[in-house]
Amino acid sequence: xxxxxxxxxIYLLVSIGLTIWVARTLSHNGxxxxxxxxxxxxxxxxxxNHLLVxxxxxxxxxxxxLYLNSDDEIADARGIFEALSTKLGVxxxxxxxxxxxxxxxLNKIRRRGVMEREQLPPVAPQGWVAPTTxx
Numbered sequence: 025x026x027x028x029x030x031x032x033x034i035y036l037l038v039s040i041g042l043t044i045w046v047a048r049t050l051s052h053n054g055x056x057x058x059x060x061x062x063x064x065x066x067x068x069x070x071x072x073n074h075l076l077v078x079x080x081x082x083x084x085x086x087x088x089x090l091y092l093n094s095d096d097e098i099a100d101a102r103g104i105f106e107a108l109s110t111k112l113g114v115x116x117x118x119x120x121x122x123x124x125x126x127x128x129x130l131n132k133i134r135r136r137g138v139m140e141r142e143q144l145p146p147v148a149p150q151g152w153v154a155p156t157t158x159x
Contacts (some may be wrong), residue, residue, distance in 0.1 A: 027098040031107045039088040039115045041112075043081065046119050050126070051077045056146040076126065087118055 058069040091111060098104055112141055 027096060027104055031098050031104045032092060033051050035108055035111050038112055039085065043084045045076050050123065057130060065074055080122065084119060088115060
């Protein structure tokens with residue numbers, strides 16, 4: 025069997041496995057964060073979480089598929105490890121960058137919500153006071 029095909033199979037198995045593991049971890053732990061961002065609206069948090077996971081799968085699996093192609097012929101076991109280390113390293117970096125991007129955007133949304141909550145007075149205004157003029 026051609027060693028390039030062996031490298032492809034290992035690359036696909038590891039990349040897909042990593043993508044599934046990261047997506048499940050983000051989905052499980054991100055639900056709590058999303059509920060806070062969306063002011064406790066659990067149904068909306070679940071819907072947004074599911075949409076984010078689907079987008080995560082599409083982007084990452086699409087990248088894995090596009091990055092599968094290799095121009096170099098793999099001749100020995102060392103070549104397999106070198107090719108896999110490069111390909112899997114790039115996939116891991118893409119997964120990490122996507123994760124950080126998601127967290128950054130959600131944190132900005134959360135901060136905006138916190139700022140809006142802080143702008144509301146804790147007690148409703150009781151009356152009106154006329155401004156005083158300075159002499």
